[in-house]
Amino acid sequence: MKRTDIAIIGGGPAGLCASIAAAKMGAKVTLIERNSTLGGQLVKQTHMFFGSQKQYASTRGIDICKILDNEVNKYDNIEVLTNTTVLGMYEDGVITLDCNGSYKKMLPSRIIVATGASEKYLPFANNDLPGIYGAGAVQTLMNVYGVKPADSVVMVGAGNIGLIVSYQLMQAGVSVNAIIDAAPSIGGYLVHASKVARLGVPILTSTTVKSAHGKEYITGITTVKLDDKWQEIEGSESYLPCDNLCISVGLSPLAELLWQIGCEMKYVPTLGGFVPTRDNHLKTSIDSVYVAGDVAGIEEASSAMVEGSIAGLCASRSIGLTMTDYDKVLADYIEQSNSLRRGPVGDKIRQGLAQVEIGGQTK
């Protein structure tokens, strides 16, 4: 059985930053990624990031991916296992892996779970027709594989992902017939909404998909308006043609491993569903298990990166490692994390986090 100081599960923005922070502290890090390359969702994020310079604001996700990947490669004490999926986490701290088809066991001193999230789905008639995709899949087809996924799309969901993927579809030469959202107002950043609005894409709020149509594949959908109690308004149905329906209605934390090992979980809708309780060092109810990124609550990638750094530092500190200015560096990350959530768009995140934080503002 392999031993390591810190196993980091997930090579997205949170896991990459956690690995770098832990490696700086001198920890022996094993970074485990189920895909063949590191980066998680960054590999297809061709848009510029928000935030400040410390979180690579104005830099495109694909470029942040390269920066973090290069940084990881600088450390001899980071071992990267790609094509490797963690199958289970057990009470004795052992994790089991499918490593390129071979079964492996590992006993890390600390585990940082940074598994990210999966896309939510919607129930409606004929939702199994070919041509109905999650927005993430469409973004992968376009931006990773260079495949034009459709000719005309209706996007369901006006959150940041729905708005950004709509814009990128337009960049790929796909027409976006409409962006619909059941909520009465746009969930994503308004600047993203304005970006697609000025390309002539109608954004229809209080509108949802009632059914999809088509025989071999989708050819259109029926939409319906919703009243202020989210009930369908009779007679408000309308037809929208499309050969691709893109579903972007939010993300759910990928928390199965945390459930397996017995972390305390709480249901917090504003964080995306069940999330682990944790202290402000990202330590869960189990001393050896830390979390970072979307698995701990759905947020922007900038927050995921900062959380990764905090978890990497604190997990390393808990096994007796340290570095110059440790306290100062940690305090800076915690301040970055707070400042990203301080504004009105962070209201729901702050309220959600208040429900899952163990011990309030511990040191």
Place this chain on the structure above:
Amino acid sequence: MIQKDGIATQEMIDSITPSAERRSKGPVAVVECFQSIPCNPCYTSCPRKAMKELIDINDMPQVNTDICNGCGVCISHCPGLAIFVIDETYGDNQCLIKMPYEFTPLPSEGDYVTATDRGGKPVCRGKVVKVVNTPMQDRTPIIHLVVPKEFSMIVRSLNINDIYDDNTYICRCEELTLGELREYIRKGYTTLDEIKRITRAGMGPCQGRTCRQLIMNEIAKLTGVKPQDQLMSTFRPPVKPVKLGFYAQEDTDNE
């Protein structure tokens, strides 16, 4: 309402419109960011410190229009692509709008495009006078678009297709489209008469009253020869189409 359709209201636009006095002095940045979000590259990228310091990263951007010289560095740094530069001193009745444009194909200098508003609706024809696309812009090219001055705070995007697309009719009598006309001009038919002879445009019922000016303008656009310098076609009777038999009549009025 912007929360419902992504389009800023007139009230919001008014709140960020530089004063008429400032606009009359030259280029200035217009930041169309109407929501407090954690983001600050507009402030950090400004070489002149014309953006009010964002003490909290969630503060809203504010341009000091006395310091801003409209250089446009912030345009490509804004992750929300929400910054534009307007210059109402560009020409007597024209203004220049610098806008981010992340689509291919990029328009070329000299191209006419359809200038659109915040909802993507066509406003007017615009002329691309410059395309700035260096490593500094990091794949967010900046288009310099010239439109009539009254649209400086209205035009915010462009459609690379000219407001007159290839299927637009130039001569309805003889069914000549703009696309066909452009093709002939590119082939070397660069005078009104040459176009008339190859396409019959001008030989129909209206005798060129619809198409003549349009053809001359298009020749001017593609060859650079202004209408006043082009060869005018030869005018011969009759000024309207008449049947041959008409001329076979004898004028019996022998005064």
